[in-house]
Amino acid sequence: MSASSIPGRIRRLNKNQKLSAAGISTVAAAALSLSLVPGSAQAESESQAISGAPVVFASAAGAPQAKTIQSSLIEQHSTAEQLVKAADAAKAEKAAAVKAKAEAASKVKAQAEAEKAAAERGTQAASRSEARTPVFANNLHGWISESLAIMKAKGIPGSYDGLHRNIMRESSGNPNAVNGWDINAINGVPSIGLLQVIKPTFDAYHVSGTPHSQYDPVANITAAANYAADKYGSIDNVNSAY
Known part of the structure; x- marks a missing residue:
């Protein structure tokens, strides 16, 4: 029985067969190499185009949004300033009202004290007048x-x-x-x-x-x-x- 007819044994290739197989492999590898290079270059070019595109789109689409945010911040700052000014004005008005009330109370108190002092002076004067008025005997x-x-x-x-x-x-x-x-x-x-x-x-x-x-x-x-x-x-x- 020959080696090629024995089951489980790999048939050996002769020299011509080995050369043919090697040539086929070389051609296939070259073909595969040629087919892969253009594809890889195209993929890289497309990758670069795709990676650059979002920058352009983001810049164009984000400008109005940035302006809106800036306007909102300015408006909030202005509102805060107005609230602070309103609070300061209310505080000043309250302080003025308290001061006016205190001054009015002080004037009332001063007037009352002046009237009291005048009444006391009048009483004292009347007392002195009575003291100076001679009392005549009933004879x-x-x-x-x-x-x-x-x-x-x-x-x-x-x-x-x-x-x-x-x-x-x-x-x-x-x-x-x-x-x-x-x-x-x-x-x-x-x-x-x-x-x-x-x-x-x-x-x-x-x-x-x-x-x-x-x-x-x-x-x-x-x-x-x-x-x-x-x-x-x-x-x-x-x-x-x-």
Whole structure:
């Protein structure tokens, strides 16, 4: 049996067969090489074109979007500035309102204190005035002294001695004395009081600020002194019935 007919054995090639196989392999390899080179170059060119394309497209398509983002950022910045300004304005307005309220309260307080001080000064002045106002005794000396003070204020002349002398002659110092027997009494207008003044004379020469009564000692003395000043120049010049 020959080697080629034994199963499982590889048949050996002769020299010519080996050369033929080698030639075929060489041709096939060359063909494959020629077919692969152009394809590889084209693929590389296409790869470069494809890799460059997105840059162009991204640049063209992203420009409006970038501008939109920039505008949005500017708008947000402007809005933030406006909010800050509004907050500052509100803060300043609030501070101004607080200041105005404080000033108003201060003015009210100052006015109240001024009014209180004025009232206190008025009270003190009134107290001092009352302290300076003499208190006259309810007797002949006091009546004459008070009448002299009123006469001085009204410009009516007269002295303590002139008043006292005429009072003692006319009524002995009795403010309720009434003459019921002279001509005046007969005529229905009796002389009354410390200086024995009739009603018509008292009414004509009554001095304001004194009671309108002939029996009031101060009013009687002052009216009589006013009458004597008009008729005789002063009560000091009267030494008898007048």
